[in-house]
Structure formats: structure tokens, C-alpha cells
Amino acid sequence: MAVDRKFIGKEYGPMTYEVCKEKIKEYARAIKNEDPHYLDEEFATRSKYGGIIAPPTFAVIYSGQLAMPFFMDPELNLDFAMLVHGEQEFEFYDIVRPGDVITTQGKIANIENKEKVDVISLDAYSRNQEGKLVCKAVYTFVIRKS
């Protein structure tokens, strides 16, 4: 069954995430990124950032929290078995550091009903504890019609 376009604009969150150094290191190693900005305390302290920072795509960790309420939304009733991650877009506005508390608010930006698939995109806006936008992520999913 097609995903109803009336859900365009539906919001998810806010959800908060407290960034910690060990998670940054775990994530960086998982994507095979040994950049000392993320892993090496001494290097990072001497860098222009003055300490460990998160890789840009660490955004998937804090903003990806929205996946659960979005995927599990009973009203939206997505056919999870038919769903694939179609596209991804990030806009990075500020550095994320250990200790930051990131709050992410999501909104269904668009739903397209095509012949064989539905395409649904979720905008996720993440702000730090100072209210500053650090990342806008757009997650686009494709759901094959059964």
C-alpha cells in the first residue's frame, strides 16, 4: 500500500544525544578512519580544535536516533522488508566535540508515490547545547511496492 502523502510535515523527536570521546573513537575505527583528530589526544590538543573532535559523519550516530521512531511509526506503517536506504545528504555547520549535547528534530520532507516505489525523505536538524545548528541530514528511503 502506498505511503500516504498526508504525512508530509510529520515531526519526530526531539531526541537528545550526549557525545563522548570513546564513542567517537569506536565510530572512527568502525569506518576505518584513524585520523588523529578523532583518536590521538596529544595531536588533537595541539590541533586548531584544541581537543578530540567527532568525524563529520558521526552525525549518523546522533541524528540516526530518529530512525527508530520513524521506522516504527504505526501511523506511517512502513513496509520495512521492502525498504532500502536510497540517498543520503549531510550539511555540516559546526564541529561536534565530546561533551556536546545534541538535540535532533526530524520532519518528513517529502513523499513521492511512483509506479513501483514510494520515496520518503526525512530531514533531521541537529543542534548543540548552545542551540547552534551543527548538522542537517536528509535520509531518503525507497520502499518497493509489494
Add this chain to the structure above:
Amino acid sequence: MSLKDIKAGDSFKAAEEVDKYRTIYYAGASGDFNPIHIDPEFGKMVGLGGVILHGLCTLGFVAKAITDWCGDPGSLKRLKCRFAKPVHIGDTVSTEAMVSTVENGLAMLDIKVTNQLGEEVLTMTSASVSLE
């Protein structure tokens, strides 16, 4: 290399091999335990021929290629892609990028991401890097 030296036409390449346990590491770090990424039997059953790498891990490799090239993780301002083809264990993901334009202190990158057979695993991949 200094960021201010970057100009249109500059290019770079990088490659990552998807080792046997990569999807397990990424599942643990990201919390995405979808069985298509961690259970080879399930992957075969749904016609994927085994487990496939998380698309966002592939995109993470691309981000690394860019930030290794420019030297400053904070200079990556935008990154986007379409997930076109599954990446499997043992594949080599290659990123080839070229600076298409430099305008208002931003370098725009056109990026090609392929597997070892030359097939594009990501399409419509682009990024912008701040040179300031």
C-alpha cells in the same frame, strides 16, 4: 597541501578494502543490526548473496578520502550520494574525486565511487569543502 592551494581540476583517489568483519564493527558502532548486514544466511535468503556493507559506512569511507585529502575534518561542509549497488565483504571501495569549481571559498567536488569491478556503488556523489 594547504587548503588555499586547492583549485579546479585538482583530483585525488583513495581505496578501502571491506574486510570480513567490517559490517560487524559498523553495526556495533552505529546500532544498525539489520540482519542483511550481519547474517550471511539471511543475506543469501533475500537474494543479496551474503551480507552487504551499510551504505553509510561506504559514505564514511568517502568522507575519510575527502578529509584525508584536505587535512581538516572541519572543512567538509556538504556530502551527498545515492546508494546504487550493494557493497560486499571482500570488495574494494575506490573513491575518485575532482574539484569541479572553486567559488566563494568553497571547493565543489565531483566524486566517483566504485567497486573493484569498476561498478559504481554510489552515484550522484558530491561534496563541498571550505577553503577558509
